[in-house]
Amino acid sequence: MNQTHTGSCLCGTAKFELIxxxxxxxxxxxxxxxxxxxxxxxANLFAPGAELIWLSGADKxxxxxxxxxxFSRTFCSVCGxxxxxxxxxxxxxxxxxxxxxxxxxxxxxxxxxxGSKGNWDDGFADLPVFDGMPS
Ligand SMILES: [Zn+2]
Ligand SMILES: [Zn+2]
Numbered sequence: 001m002n003q004t005h006t007g008s009c010l011c012g013t014a015k016f017e018l019i020x021x022x023x024x025x026x027x028x029x030x031x032x033x034x035x036x037x038x039x040x041x042x043a044n045l046f047a048p049g050a051e052l053i054w055l056s057g058a059d060k061x062x063x064x065x066x067x068x069x070x071f072s073r074t075f076c077s078v079c080g081x082x083x084x085x086x087x088x089x090x091x092x093x094x095x096x097x098x099x100x101x102x103x104x105x106x107x108x109x110x111x112x113x114x115g116s117k118g119n120w121d122d123g124f125a126d127l128p129v130f131d132g133m134p135s
Contacts (some may be wrong), residue, residue: 006055007100009081012058016084018095020050025097025106031119032071032114036064037082040121043097043108050093052086 001021033042047049047059054061057076063081065072080084082096097104111117 003065003092005095007083007095009057009076009079009083009099011076011079011081013060013078014076014083015055015082017055018047018084018093019053020047020093021046022104022106025104025108026110026112026118027034027108027110029117030071031116032066032069033049033113034116034118037074038082038117040124042082042109045095045097045100045104045106047093047095049091052093054085 002019003021005018006016007018007020022045025044027040027043028044029043032087033044034040036042060077061074062077063072063074063085072085072087074083075081076083081099084093086093086097
C-alpha cells in the first residue's frame with residue numbers, strides 16, 4: 001500500500017516527500033556505512049518504485065558515489081545530514097530512517113554486513129539506558 005512519508009535534514013534546508021512503500025529496513029554495518037555515518041551502522045529503508053519529491057533544498061544536495069562500488073549517498077551540503085538517494089538504475093529509493101519526520105510502522109528486519117562491524121560494536125542490548133546524557 002502506498003503511503004506518504006515526509007522527512008528533512010538537520011538544518012531544515014532539504015525537505016522531501018516520499019510516496020511509496022518501504023519493503024526492507026536494514027541496519028548496515030559495512031565499512032562504507034560506518035565511515036560515512038561515523039557510527040556503528042546506517043539504518044536504511046528500501047522503497048522500490050517509490051516517488052521521491054524534493055519540497056525544498058534540491059539545489060543544496062550533494063551526491064557521493066564511492067569509486068568502483070554501488071555505494072552512494074545524498075546529503076545536505078549545508079549540514080551534512082544523510083537524506084534519501086534515488087538509485088534510478090535499480091528503480092529504488094534508499095531512505096536513511098533517521099531523516100524521517102513521519103512515524104514508521106516497520107521495525108528493522110536485520111543487521112547486514114555484520115562481518116564488517118567495528119570491534120566495539122557488540123553487546124549494545126545489555127547497556128544501561130538514559131533518557132538524556134547522564135551527568
Ligand atoms: Zn541540512
Ligand atoms: Zn552499508
